[in-house]
């Protein structure tokens with residue numbers, strides 16, 4: 001038979017699924033012999049059944065009553081006893097912590113009779129009536145949805161009538177009157193009296209906690225944190241202890257290390273003569289935990305020793321809630337505590353130093369996401385004033401700029417701007433690209449602004465709902481700002497500041513750049529240590545996507561083992577564009593050969609620099625990929641220029657020829673048009689020129705004593721014949737360049753067909769590199785530029801994806817193509833090298849996928865190289881189902 005209730009002495013910390021985090025940890029502390037008030041946990045099974053059927057499971061109530069009797073025997077007090085009543089708290093507690101999302105009700109067991117018993121036993125009439133009024137308030141709000149302000153209004157009246165500044169100045173008599181008015185509020189809203197049966201109170205409270213699992217804010221929180229909606233919460237019923245019994249009592253929260261910096265020592269807040277929520281509610285001023293050493297030295301010493309034991313038991317930072325009742329310390333909660341990214345690294349390294357965990361485990365305690373956070377520039381907190389307001393941190397970074405209210409202004413602005421809008425839509429795209437950052441007053445993490453900004457790596461704060469955006473101005477908390485005024489936005493914590501807050505480059509980035517050493521800095525030392533270990537255990541290499549020598553050099557400083565993708569198209573831009581125009585407009589072979597001959601030395605020089613920067617490491621050069629019309633002026637612009645010339649009776653000349661070419665080359669779906677290998681096959685000499693430039697650059701480097709290791713990568717192959725044709729031509733060119741080192745030829749796998757026939761393609765390719773952007777677009781059948789702004793927000797809200805498939809690889813669909821291509825490719829050519837060069841190569845979750853899929857390397861932007869290295873090291877030591885929530 002399923003049991004629905006477990007006593008604290010029966011559970012332990014690994015029963016979170018059944019008992020919830022709070023229940024499992026209360027049980028663990030009980031088991032360790034720590035002073036935990038007696039109690040029991042109603043299981044998540046019971047909650048799920050309740051949520052399913054609408055009523056508590058048969059037998060649950062009897063079990064509750066049974067455990068309650070055991071508790072009464074242990075404590076020597078009886079629930080509902082008019083002389084010496086036992087009081088209970090009823091607390092929610094799910095598997096994953098959901099701070100403040102669900103309900104807790106304190107002081108269950110008080111009624112018109114027991115309140116007098118409590119007053120007599122404690123000789124404290126004021127305390128008893130205060131507890132009773134708190135119960136009616138919490139119970140009314142939680143169980144019967146009585147609006148909280150109704151009670152607050154009554155409380156304010158009572159204070160006013162008594163001329164009392166704070167609640168604690170109300171006398172027993174005044175609190176008794178307040179209980180009377182609270183009961184009226186209760187009756188007015190529920191049509192019934194406040195329950196005098198303590199057993200009914202308990203039952204209703206348990207069920208109310210079950211229901212609070214489905215409260216709107218809890219659902220939203222879970223969606224955001226990706227906590228399954230069907231888990232349900234456990235309910236903890238425990239004996240009340242009282243921190244509000246006078247100056248020898250109090251309540252507090254504590255951390256075993258500083259959750260902000262990771263520094264060792266006990267941190268926390270303590271509030272004398274207070275109960276539960278008073279600490280967090282910030283109603284009264286708390287004191288630092290250290291002051292407890294003077295207020296109550298024995299309790300302080302006991303607390304410190306308990307904290308030490310908890311750290312040993314959990315082998316990690318713990319946070320704690322405790323209460324002191326008349327000098328007696330009680331533990332009310334503990335769990336492995338949340339921490340900042342910096343603290344995560346510092347603590348992981350400390351725990352290794354202390355001999356508590358291994359370096360492998362230390363890697364499990366940090367994440368690529370956290371490292372990414374540490375690599376963003378940040379505001380100098382010391383120099384920042386009060387924020388104007390705080391919104392949803394949607395895309396990290398720290399940006400400063402002048403306010404613009406529409407995209408057109410952002411585009412024409414000369415200095416840095418922040419685009420401020422109620423919300424954004426696809427028409428705002430140019431403005432979003434032009435702006436430093438984006439601030440909106442509506443929408444959450446899946447709004448258009450948030451999704452697009454994250455895709456662009458741009459700072460975004462959204463849903464700052466205190467902003468009133470009007471005509472050319474924005475008001476917030478009494479301040480009015482106009483277009484052109486400078487603001488600063490922090491996409492890591494959602495803060496919005498007036499004026500320019502000084503931006504500090506990340507010290508972790510400065511460390512990777514080699515500008516500072518890790519010596520003497522606990523954070524940098526921890527990062528260094530974990531990176532070294534990650535590199536040591538990783539089986540997946542990390543390369544970088546770098547098109548220039550400068551990018552390549554940075555990637556190398558950041559630890560890249562090669563360039564996995566050098567795009568050659570930038571070598572056709574700027575003042576070289578005219579050469580490309582000549583190539584496109586060439587009317588015969590001669591004209592085309594001349595244009596190509598002019599491009600050759602320029603490309604060769606670019607490659608020479610790149611190979612020098614990556615001397616001794618592989619550099620994978622991708623032959624030209626985008627459609628050629630991207631190198632010509634836009635159709636609209638040319639049409640206007642030609643029309644103007646014709647209207648003035650002038651000869652449009654070159655523009656006329658360009659317009660004809662652009663019209664001829666116009667494509668309805670350029671993404672699926674004449675690009676990649678297709679270009680190389682229809683434009684004679686184009687690929688050959690690029691191959692020659694690579695080979696000659698390599699020969700020159702080798703002659704100069706260097707060790708160039710270029711590879712040639714052919715994009716967008718879908719048929720092995722395409723690759724065979726290009727290969728034959730390339731091999732001919734390579735053979736004709738004296739002194740060139742051996743150069744491998746491989747292909748991108750980015751068309752679904754290529755993944756499916758990877759066995760054939762491997763016959764002509766020495767390596768594969770997955771282009772996961774195109775592969776994702778073509779597998780889903782949507783183009784990133786069109787869809788991200790258009791409907792991804794809606795899809796994310798509907799849960800069609802948990803995360804954009806352009807951010808994290810779609811393991812089921814696109815990932816299946818990757819797995820197929822790996823298997824078939826390696827079957828045909830066992831020494832095939834396989835990498836990935838799409839942006840997914842720098843996404844932590846995707847890196848794990850590529851490790852599992854057996855790739856040799858991932859390639860990502862230079863800035864993300866350390867993140868990918870860390871994740872590559874974490875992959876072999878962390879089970880893929882690991883869950884850090």
Ligand code: ADP
Nearest residue numbers: 089091092100104238239240241276277321332
């Ligand atoms: P949350 O999950 O929101 O932190 P809790 O269940 O921890 O909610 O309850 C909130 C507060 O209520 C606790 O921090 C504690 O101060 C107080 N509380 C809970 N149970 C008891 C108890 N048995 N005795 C005294 N105070 C309690």
Ligand code: MG
Nearest residue numbers: 022321332333
């Ligand atoms: Mg708590």
Ligand code: MG
Nearest residue numbers: 715750771774
């Ligand atoms: Mg591509």
